Amino acid sequence: MIQVNDLTFSYPGSKHKVFEGLNLQLERNCIYGLLGKNGMGKSTLLYLISGLLRPKKGSVMVDGYTASSRYPEMLQETYIVPEEYNLPDMSLESYTEIHENFYPRFSRETLRKCLGDFEMPTDVKMKQLSMGQKKKVYMSFALATGCHLLLMDEPTNGLDIPSKALFRKVVAGNMADDSSLIISTHQVHDIEQLLDHILILDHSQFLLNASTEQVTQEYAFGFRQPDGMDGSVLYSEPSIQGNAVISQRQKGDAETTINLELLFNAVTSGKLK
Secondary structure (H helix, E strand, C coil): CCCEEEEECEEEECCCCCEEEEEEECCCCEEEEEEECCCCHHHHHHHHCCCCCCCCCEEEEEEEEEHHCCCCHHHHCEEECCCCCCCCCEEHHHHHHHHHHCCCCHHHHHHHHHHHCCCCCCCCHHHHHHHHHHHHHHHHHHHHCCCEEEEEECCCCCCCCCHHHHHHHHHHHHHCCCEEEEEEECHHHCCCCCCCCEEEEECCCEEEEEEHHHHHHHHEEEEHHHHHHHCCEEEEECCEEEEEEEEECCCCCCCCCCHHHHHHHCCCCCCCC
């Protein structure tokens, strides 16, 4: 679905290269978590994939189209929810009437269902909404487009705790079967139950590019008391429940749930290859 080849990018007027020689290939029908420290280029990569930014060198291909050329055939299958945005001063009904025809599989039924799952009414004036409410409307519209590729930058910022749980429910219950989603976030606990694949970006390389299935087959996540620490522990952090640990999964061990924050810290610290 997405092919990034030898990508180099810097913002106009800056000598700093956000990317130099970045390569990536992503497949269809998958929910990707794009993680990384501040300044690693996560948002920039989303904008390059959507065609909102142009690479200095190299290429970004989406469904066989050069992203920066912004062909209508690509744009009708791509929808991005940026971290910061302004919604127009109009009703959601008017906004839908203006935009729905750009997306061949747009579904008003999906829009209503997403808003209902978010406990939001359908007859809203978008300028009168809070930040969290606007985000719910924007994400509901994104899912209603039925696009092959959805991009979301920090989607849970501004959501209260119950709404973060609803976000997972809305995405899991309303994504089109043939859609893929890339979520860039620092709020790792908000999305760890959703992901099929984890990407940890560090400048122009990926420290981790693996499916959640691969990770859980190789590693076990849990808690151990000091007397339970042994040679199988690959990384640990102290916690109230004891030591939070990543260990080598042994034959016959039950599969464990990924602790995404712990995994991120282990990988970025260089202690888990």
